[in-house]
Amino acid sequence: MSVMADIVTLERPREGVALITMSNPDINNHGSWAGVGQLGEALAEAREQGARVSVLASDTPGHWYEHAWLRDLRNTVIGEPTTGTGGGWGTCLDELAKTTVVTIAAISGDCSGGGAELGWACDLRIAEENARFGQPEVQIALTTGIGGTSRLARIIGRTATAEMVLDGTPMTAQRIYDLGGVNRVVPDGTSIEVALDWASRLADRPAKALATLKQILIDNDDLGLTEALTNEQRLFGTVVGTEEAIATMGSIQDRFDAGESIESVYGSPRP
Numbered sequence: 001m002s003v004m005a006d007i008v009t010l011e012r013p014r015e016g017v018a019l020i021t022m023s024n025p026d027i028n029n030h031g032s033w034a035g036v037g038q039l040g041e042a043l044a045e046a047r048e049q050g051a052r053v054s055v056l057a058s059d060t061p062g063h064w065y066e067h068a069w070l071r072d073l074r075n076t077v078i079g080e081p082t083t084g085t086g087g088g089w090g091t092c093l094d095e096l097a098k099t100t101v102v103t104i105a106a107i108s109g110d111c112s113g114g115g116a117e118l119g120w121a122c123d124l125r126i127a128e129e130n131a132r133f134g135q136p137e138v139q140i141a142l143t144t145g146i147g148g149t150s151r152l153a154r155i156i157g158r159t160a161t162a163e164m165v166l167d168g169t170p171m172t173a174q175r176i177y178d179l180g181g182v183n184r185v186v187p188d189g190t191s192i193e194v195a196l197d198w199a200s201r202l203a204d205r206p207a208k209a210l211a212t213l214k215q216i217l218i219d220n221d222d223l224g225l226t227e228a229l230t231n232e233q234r235l236f237g238t239v240v241g242t243e244e245a246i247a248t249m250g251s252i253q254d255r256f257d258a259g260e261s262i263e264s265v266y267g268s269p270r271p
Helices: 031-048 070-078 088-096 113-121 136-139 150-156 156-165 173-178 191-203 207-220 225-239 244-258 262-266
Strands: 002-004 006-015 015-024 053-058 102-107 124-128 132-134 185-187
Touching: 006 031, 006 088, 006 191, 006 225, 015 031, 015 225, 031 088, 031 185, 053 191, 102 191, 102 262, 113 136, 113 150, 124 191, 132 173, 136 225, 150 156, 150 225, 173 185, 185 191, 207 225, 207 244
Parallel strands: 015 053, 053 102, 102 124, 124 185
Antiparallel strands: 002 006, 006 015
């Protein structure tokens, strides 16, 4: 286990999987510049050491990642001392966009502001039943800054996003799930276990196919349908002729020819 100073830890539960945990209970996991800087460093270290799936978790009861610690944010504006540079926010977003690593947010408690925005930037999100999601910036006389409006509107739609950012009060995990903002809602205390199980499955998927599919998803956010389809076809062409794809197509077809069902080959639906 690697320890990033005293706020973030990096563990490797199995080959290809990283578990990155933030614990800053003194400020309820608000995003201090020091803590977010360590989070960015952990994401980069996990990727550089071969993680193909990273799970972002919290060890602070009742809180996942909360909004920027206002002491740091205010002091940055007025020129007073802070716990760091604030550049960790950008590092985190850059790392979450890397196509070679799939990221899963294991949301075990409340998340808000910039913390929620980091969650929206993850590829997959699992939320515990007690978790609440908020973009309270308007109540702080601020706006969202790293995706809490623009990215969120692409995930849950403009109408629900308008409610969240203009009113500034939180939504429950169940409502966010109903809006398409999280993949699963799970019992309290189980998000990390569920996320690690999912991460283990994904880490066994063919690496180039997984990375290319993430690239297609990222590109789709910025392209019209015609351009997105052309891009998807182009990227398909970069993987279909690889040795891994050719070998895998052959082995799977052999299983079908031997009488196996689609469910047997590809797995049962996830609950």
